[in-house]
């Protein structure tokens with residue numbers, strides 16, 4: 001009899017994401033949820049609200065997560081992985097607390113959380129762990145006995161993520177006019193964050209030379225650029241740039257911005273650019289507005305041929321890599337020896353965030369980590 005892959009000790013997987021508005025009336029309440037106590041200027045909120053209104057007040061992120069949820073369930077069914085998959089968000093329905101309540105009432109005791117952020121950072125890692133702690137506390141206060149929740153390791157260097165991004169860059173290059181294809185630059189983009197948050201991202205011992213956030217993105221981007229070079233036989237210049245900056249202007253955030261980078265490329269005579277959203281796992285608003293709308297308009301204004309490569313979304317190869325990570329972690333929790341596939345130079349991330357990992361400005365209780 002073939003081995004049946006075991007997810008034990010886990011009895012539920014939780015897809016944990018950001019959430020987004022479903023219509024015009026949701027936009028402001030959603031933005032209020034996102035920015036509660038975070039000191040984002042009012043003007044920035046109004047500006048970001050306009051991005052959503054441009055798309056009928058609907059963020060694409062919920063549909064993207066539904067698709068990922070379906071793809072995970074289908075993959076698990078096909079590979080014999082017996083693990084129910086739930087979904088909860090930080091900022092909009094379905095809310096995390098409701099998902100965890102449902103999980104608790106179904107009798108599940110060990111939950112593995114998969115967050116829709118592939119990298120280390122306060123926003124993409126610890127903040128989700130704080131959300132977990134908060135929701136678990138709410139359930140305890142309701143008299144329920146919530147399950148233990150662990151968090152899956154960062155997957156930016158998992159083979160299925162990297163290979164899917166590579167395939168996306170290859171396909172994007174094909175969409176460029178042939179005469180500029182070989183000369184195209186690769187602009188890898190991710191969410192800008194305050195430089196303070198970048199410098200302290202990841203485990204404390206990783207701080208000091210810029211933090212894990214930038215290091216992990218550089219590792220992934222360099223690797224993708226290198227594989228694309230080998231596959232196409234053409235070496236293309238690449239750079240990691242940033243997008244979606246918010247916060248007050250006097251606080252330093254990671255730079256350069258993608259639009260400034262496009263201007264620089266144009267001034268330097270670059271014939272074309274592929275924008276590679278390496279920092280994002282699906283086509284949510286940051287991708288559809290900041291890249292496909294704003295940066296695309298900037299490139300058009302400059303007369304710079306530009307295409308944007310795909311995010312991994314619910315691609316089968318990405319979903320398969322997530323399943324392997326779930327089974328790897330389950331085996332590790334059972335105390336079995338495991339392979340930890342990882343590409344690039346940094347190696348596999350820790351299973352459990354150590355104390356002081358991606359610290360908050362104001363310390364708050366966090367679950368699924370050492371502190």
Ligand SMILES: CC1=C(CCC(=O)O)c2cc3nc(cc4[nH]c(cc5[nH]c(cc1n2)c(C)c5CCC(=O)O)c(CCC(=O)O)c4C)C(CCC(=O)O)=C3C
Pocket residue numbers: 018019020021031034035038040044045048059060061116117118121123124191192193194244245246247279280283284285286
């Ligand atoms: C690192 C990172 C990721 C990637 C990791 C991950 O994917 O989690 C991410 C994802 C996302 N960010 C999103 C939306 C927003 N982020 C904001 C604000 C902020 N993001 C930050 C960082 C990140 N954000 C930061 C440091 C802020 C400043 C304030 C704060 O520290 O909170 C604001 C407030 C307005 C503004 O300032 O832009 C909004 C509306 C959406 C949903 C998109 C949709 O609706 O489709 C998604 C997936």
Ligand SMILES: [Fe+2]
Pocket residue numbers: 123191
């Ligand atoms: Fe954000």
